[in-house]
Amino acid sequence: MCIEFLTWLSTYTLIILCELGDKTQVAVLLLTSNNPGRRWLIFGASALALTLCVLIEVTVGVTLAKYIGPALINRITGIIFLIVGLVTLAQYFKLLEKFKLKKPSNAEEVANNIKYSAE
Amino acid sequence: MEHKLTGIFNWRLFLSTLGVVFISEMGDKTQITTMLLAGAKPAYVLWVALGSAMALICTSFIEVIIGSQVIARYIKPETIKLLSGITFLILGTLLVFGLMGNVELNL
Numbered sequence: 001m002c003i004e005f006l007t008w009l010s011t012y013t014l015i016i017l018c019e020l021g022d023k024t025q026v027a028v029l030l031l032t033s034n035n036p037g038r039r040w041l042i043f044g045a046s047a048l049a050l051t052l053c054v055l056i057e058v059t060v061g062v063t064l065a066k067y068i069g070p071a072l073i074n075r076i077t078g079i080i081f082l083i084v085g086l087v088t089l090a091q092y093f094k095l096l097e098k099f100k101l102k103k104p105s106n107a108e109e110v111a112n113n114i115k116y117s118a119e
Numbered sequence: 120m121e122h123k124l125t126g127i128f129n130w131r132l133f134l135s136t137l138g139v140v141f142i143s144e145m146g147d148k149t150q151i152t153t154m155l156l157a158g159a160k161p162a163y164v165l166w167v168a169l170g171s172a173m174a175l176i177c178t179s180f181i182e183v184i185i186g187s188q189v190i191a192r193y194i195k196p197e198t199i200k201l202l203s204g205i206t207f208l209i210l211g212t213l214l215v216f217g218l219m220g221n222v223e224l225n226l
Contacts, residue, residue: 022221028179046179075215
């Protein structure tokens with residue numbers, strides 16, 4: 001086995017183990033369970049985002065971590081997660097409001113279910 | 120026509136997923152690991168990048184399957200929305216107060 005392959009394999013295994021149960025995973029999990037019909041879109045977007053992340057990590061990341069430090073980066077991430085959480089909850093309560101105002105008739109419900117499963 | 124296009128490809132969802140995943144990956148232990156590996160083997164940076172990218176894509180594939188096939192099938196969309204809102208708030212609070220994510224790797 002050549003050293004290139006060994007480097008690749010060790011990185012692959014290490015990253016898979018690191019990524020399990022991480023906050024990125026939680027975010028992707030929540031996004032897909034919110035939009036199950038668009039799972040391939042979400043997969044594409046997250047794959048693209050992760051690949052971009054890897055590019056940044058490998059090039060700029062080393063210097064960034066040296067000057068800012070992971071603690072501050074985590075704090076900024078936390079603030080963004082709080083905003084995302086608030087927006088999701090606002091959407092949830094809007095959904096409830098709509099449901100209270102206008103209860104869908106049986107025909108509409110069936111149509112929605114068909115649309116949902118078709119997606 | 121426009122409605123049809125948004126039905127096929129939802130740009131808003133695509134961009135928001137891109138943003139959320141990109142930002143949540145920042146300062147993560149995965150990122151620190153990749154940085155350290157790239158720093159440790161600068162001659163094989165391409166292989167480190169390739170391994171890391173493939174591993175991340177595989178894990179997000181697993182998450183997408185679990186999220187859409189298991190969670191979305193058995194829990195109502197409204198409940199998922201409520202739960203994910205609360206989860207994002209908890210994660211955000213933990214990250215802001217430094218209770219989570221401050222990883223120190225000793226490789």
